[in-house]
Each structure stands twice: as C-alpha cells, then as structure tokens.
Amino acid sequence: MKEKVNLVQIIVSGLISGCIYGLAALGLVLIFKTTEVANFAHGEMAMITTFVSYVFLTSYGFPYFVSLVLSLIFATIFGIVVYLVFMKRVQSAPHLNQIVLTLGLFMVFNGLAGITWGNQPFSFPEAFQGDSYKIGNVFITMNEIFIVILTLVLMLVFFVIFRFSKIGLGMQAASQDTMASELMGIKVSGVFMAAWAIGAALGGIAGMMTAPVTFLSPNMMSEILVLSFAGAVLGGFVNLPGAVFGGLLVGVFENLISYYIAPELRIVFVFLLILIILYVRPQGIFGGAKIVKKV
Numbered sequence: 345m346k347e348k349v350n351l352v353q354i355i356v357s358g359l360i361s362g363c364i365y366g367l368a369a370l371g372l373v374l375i376f377k378t379t380e381v382a383n384f385a386h387g388e389m390a391m392i393t394t395f396v397s398y399v400f401l402t403s404y405g406f407p408y409f410v411s412l413v414l415s416l417i418f419a420t421i422f423g424i425v426v427y428l429v430f431m432k433r434v435q436s437a438p439h440l441n442q443i444v445l446t447l448g449l450f451m452v453f454n455g456l457a458g459i460t461w462g463n464q465p466f467s468f469p470e471a472f473q474g475d476s477y478k479i480g481n482v483f484i485t486m487n488e489i490f491i492v493i494l495t496l497v498l499m500l501v502f503f504v505i506f507r508f509s510k511i512g513l514g515m516q517a518a519s520q521d522t523m524a525s526e527l528m529g530i531k532v533s534g535v536f537m538a539a540w541a542i543g544a545a546l547g548g549i550a551g552m553m554t555a556p557v558t559f560l561s562p563n564m565m566s567e568i569l570v571l572s573f574a575g576a577v578l579g580g581f582v583n584l585p586g587a588v589f590g591g592l593l594v595g596v597f598e599n600l601i602s603y604y605i606a607p608e609l610r611i612v613f614v615f616l617l618i619l620i621i622l623y624v625r626p627q628g629i630f631g632g633a634k635i636v637k638k639v
Contacts, residue, residue, distance in 0.1 A: 353482050354599050360488045362595020363495040364553045366588035368565075368572035369579065370502070371546035373587040376576075378515050378539035380439055381431065384446040386547050387569030388453035389426065391562060393419040393548030394555050395461055398468060408471055412552065416545050423544025427537045435536070457562040465564075468555035491553050498546070499588055506584070511538050567611070571598065574614050578621055580631025589630065 368390065375383050397415035400406045406414065430449065434442050472486035506512035514535045517525040526532050550572070551565060558564050575594045579586025597617055598610040605613070621629065
C-alpha cells in the first residue's frame with residue numbers, strides 16, 4: 345500500500361513538472377511550426393524575463409501578479425526585438441544558419457545575465473504561499489494547483505486563437521506554404537514576429553514557474569530547455585497539444601526514474617525513451633506526415 349501511495353505522489357509531482365516543460369515546449373514548437381527554426385535561445389530568453397520579474401518584485405515592490413503581467417509584456421517585446429533585430433535579417437538564409445544564430449544568442453544572453461545580475465542564485469517567490477493540501481493520499485500545494493490551471497487555461501486560449509483568430513489562421517497558413525500565404529495577402533513577417541512574441545511569453549511563464557523550485561540564476565533554464573526539447577520531440581515538434589503531452593510524459597517519466605533508479609540518470613533515460621519512441625514512430629507521437637514548405 346505504501347508503494348502505491350508513493351507511486352501516485354510521484355506521478356502527480358511529475359505532472360506538475362511536466363506542465364512547466366509543456367509550457368516551454370509549447371513556445372519552442374510554436375516558433376518552429378511557424379518559422380522552422382529551433383530556438384536554442386528559448387531558455388535564456390525565459391531566464392532574462394524571470395530576472396526582470398524579480399526586479400519588479402524586489403526593486404519596485406510590485407505584487408506578484410502585477411510583476412507577472414509586466415514581465416509577460418516585457419517577454420512579448422523581447423521576442424519581437426529578437427525577431428526584428430536578428431532573426432528577420434536571416435529569414436531567407438539556410439535553416440542551419442538560423443539555428444547557429446540562436447545558439448549565439450544563447451551564449452550572449454547567458455553572459456549578459458551573468459554580468460548584470462551575477463551568478464549567485466536568488467530565491468524567487470511562488471505565486472501562492474502556504475502548506476500542502478492532502479487530497480486522498482496525495483500532497484499538493486496551492487502553487488502547484490495554480491501551475492496546472494495555468495497550463496490548462498493557456499492550452500484552451502491557444503486552441504481558440506489557432507482555430508478562430510486571424511493571426512492563428514495566418515500562422516497555420518505560413519507554416520504550410522510561405523509563398524502562397526504571401527500571395528493571399530498574409531504578412532508572413534508579421535506572423536513570424538507574432539510567433540516569436542508569443543513563444544517568448546510562454547517561455548517567460550515557464551521560467552517564472554521554474555525559479556521557485558531551482559532558484560533564480562543565469563543557468564536555471566539549461567536543464568529545463570533540454571527536457572522541453574525532449575517533450576517537443578516526443579510530441580512531434582509540429583503539434584501544439586503534442587508539445588504539452590510530451591512535456592507531461594517527460595515529467596512523469598523522469599520522476600519515476602529519479603525515485604526508482606537514480607536522479608543523476610533521469611536525463612539519460614529520458615533520451616533513451618525518445619530513441620525508443622522515435623524508432624517506433626519517427627515523426628513523434630502526434631506528428632503527422634511531413635509538410636514541405638515552399639519558399
């Protein structure tokens with residue numbers, strides 16, 4: 345009976361972590377699905393947004409949720425600036441060149457954060473403070489409930505945006521055929537900019553949910569980025585619900601490995617799981633037939 349109780353707690357804790365991975369993976373997949381660029385600077389952009397939130401909280405004394413909103417506004421502008429200043433200039437370059445640029449941005453943003461705020465870890469507050477609640481045989485905090493609700497709400501918002509809004513339909517069109525989208529009057533550069541803006545905001549949310557657990561530092565998102573990429577790959581890397589599901593799967597799986605085998609082997613086993621799934625289904629769990637974009 346004790347083993348069963350532990351197993352349920354491990355799965356629930358893994359789902360909480362998986363929500364964070366899913367949010368970060370959602371931003372990765374959104375940018376990749378729209379622009380076909382894997383943004384390796386995604387985690388560092390999220391980290392900088394989290395530091396900005398920390399400044400709002402400590403230097404200006406704003407309440408948590410005011411700081412959250414202001415930080416997401418910053419993240420949106422940050423994503424737009426990164427696209428306009430860097431990515432738009434290489435929009436027509438080979439995708440490998442664009443990926444290398446994001447790796448360069450990764451190093452630049454990490455270095456700038458270290459120079460600005462130092463490498464000493466900071467304590468970052470949770471959205472909701474308080475003791476754990478016992479639901480059945482599972483202990484869960486109000487902050488963890490908030491993370492789950494936030495993930496579900498964002499999934500619903502993105503479903504509505506992509507199904508019914510003009511910008512969502514434009515992203516779907518641009519992801520399938522860039523040239524045809526331009527001929528139909530869709531401003532592809534505007535769609536790409538929106539993808540970077542929304543992706544940066546999603547990464548920022550993941551960063552602010554991660555910081556209370558891992559402490560705030562320039563390297564806080566390195567492992568999260570790896571696990572988010574893993575979740576995105578499992579989901580198919582072009583499927584938004586698949587990104588969230590992949591993140592949840594990674595969260596539960598790594599928790600099981602940490603508890604029953606060894607914490608230091610969890611990433612090894614996560615990538616072993618990816619190898620097995622991609623061997624059976626190369627396009628990922630939710631990936632469909634490959635769509636070749638015309639440029």
